[in-house]
Amino acid sequence: MAKDRLNIALVSDFFCPNTGGVETHIYFLAKCLLARGHKVIVITHAYGERRGIRYLSNGLKVYYLPFLIVYNGASLGQGPASFPWFRQIFISEDIQIVHGHSSFSTLAHEALMHAGILGLHTVFTDHSLFGFADASAILINFLLIQYSFANVDRFICVSYTSKENTVLRAQLDPQRVYTIPNAIETSFFYPDRKQFFENPTTVIFLGRLAYRKGADLLCEVIPTVCHRYPNVQFLIGGDGPKRVDLEEMREKYGLHERVRMLGMLPHNRVREVLVQGQIFINTSLTEAFCMSIVEAASCGLHVVSTKVGGVPEVLPDEFVILEQPVPKLLARALCDAIKMRETGRLMDPDERHKRVQKMYQWEVIAERTEVVYYDAMHDHVNTWRERLQRLLSLQRWWGLVWCWGNLLGFAIALFMEWWQPRKTLRETTAKTKTQ
Known part of the structure; x- marks a missing residue:
């Protein structure tokens, strides 16, 4: 497995042309993963006139989705409604690993949910520290983080302090959480x-x-x-x-x-x-x-x-x-x-x-991240029932809300599979590429 070529989707609301730590991390990680022989795409929201599919100078393919921005660079949550977008991309690009970045990114959380419904492996990198006492931290920890992370295969934190913080906030098994720092060029x-x-x-x-x-x-x-x-x-x-x-x-x-x-x-x-x-x-x-x-x-x-x-x-x-x-x-x-x-x-x-x-060195960071991907690929892919059981095990009433959201996603997935089967979608994509 250690030498297999992987098809990876890096997803976050924060990417070029915006500047910042998360944006830089995704760009250079993608660049080094491409150099290591993997297929890598980035999915983010549109930035002004930059929308649709773009190719950066290093050959990186980026999907700029036309989603509405609501606060501090994060897109408005679409819930199950964004499933057709992600399904189209994941299947046409033959994605195996979906890697979300930043707890503040709505797009990343939605991508993880949709990837799980499609039976894909998932990894998440947490770039931030959160408190435990203030109202905003309690709200995001309780209503979002625990449930969004419930069915993610592996996690990456950028420091040991960050790992401890994430494990406590999301009630995670520390064995599933890796510590890999950032780097700079x-x-x-x-x-x-x-x-x-x-x-x-x-x-x-x-x-x-x-x-x-x-x-x-x-x-x-x-x-x-x-x-x-x-x-x-x-x-x-x-x-x-x-x-x-x-x-x-x-x-x-x-x-x-x-x-x-x-x-x-x-x-x-x-x-x-x-x-x-x-x-x-x-x-x-x-x-x-x-x-x-x-x-x-x-x-x-x-x-x-x-x-x-x-x-x-x-x-x-x-x-x-x-x-x-x-x-x-x-x-x-x-x-x-x-x-x-x-x-x-x-x-x-x-x-x-x-x-x-x-x-x-980014080359070392990419190599260590690659290890996390292969580890995640060995994991059992949760069935729909197992995903729902994990959500309900966290907190029954709010868990029910997340279960209904996932059930709606499953229903949309079944409809999309009937209306546009994966085989047909792949054949259409392959035909388009040859033209």
Whole structure:
């Protein structure tokens, strides 16, 4: 089995041309799986005029489905109504493994449900950490995650902290959950020695300016550090609801010349901004795996970060200063990093880049993900009765709602099989390809 070629569908609401950790992960994972000889497609929702079937420069085939976007880039749930779309794609592409990404992606959850109805194997990668006490977390854990994950074959989490979080939230068997970190394309993130040594001490922040990303912490840390070090500058890339707070902080303390707001950055400009500094600060309040600190380290920057979630697992101690998400403590940690810079005690940027190259490689991530696929392929495919029994075993009343949704999906599947049999659909697809 280990040498079999697989037909894989990667599904998420979050993909190119949008930028972000999930989008980058799917793109480079698909690229490496293609290089390993597998057939890979991506299914996502339409982005503006980008809809229908598109081929990316690396030969990756992408289905941009015309689904309505309702919140934060996620599509409106179609339920059983989206089954014909997924059935058409899965059968015509002869898909064996459906791999969903991100707990926030409605499209991924629907794809897992429809794949199960069609008897396909399923894998899910969880990229986020959730709480257990706030109302939104309770709602998504209880109403969605447990039931959506009930019949998934295997799971991947991007850190050990993320694995523990997912196992507890979804009540999963830990033996079915793998830990595989993210990676970066280090050839895109390399140092600029001239700017590193000749630019004044510059601290970089790149991320969404929102509460979860610690924008409030940043508002308190910056004035403290600027007061202690009059020559230090800050570059802030990103946008979000907390941008106004940062603008007000800058005006209140008269820091317009020292704190530059760059706004939202396309991914191809990230390296251009990172290499202008020597220190990177991450103020996130929760993170499963922080891609931005790996990108910064690859560009030769020293990292100061909050000690939350899976962040302590990402970089070795000599690359990062970790501190609790408390303004006074984080400001002190940043001042320590600035002192290291001014006394010439920071690691050489090229040496840091070489070490990151050895830590995170997409080829290794793809190889490890491949192992998960083959493991899932050995699993027994649940019958319709077994799927319904698993849903009912979680919680009877809400389980009944999910059972009715699955039963409706089964009914649509039977109708579609009568109206357009798989054999006919495959023959039509093969005829189209030869023309």
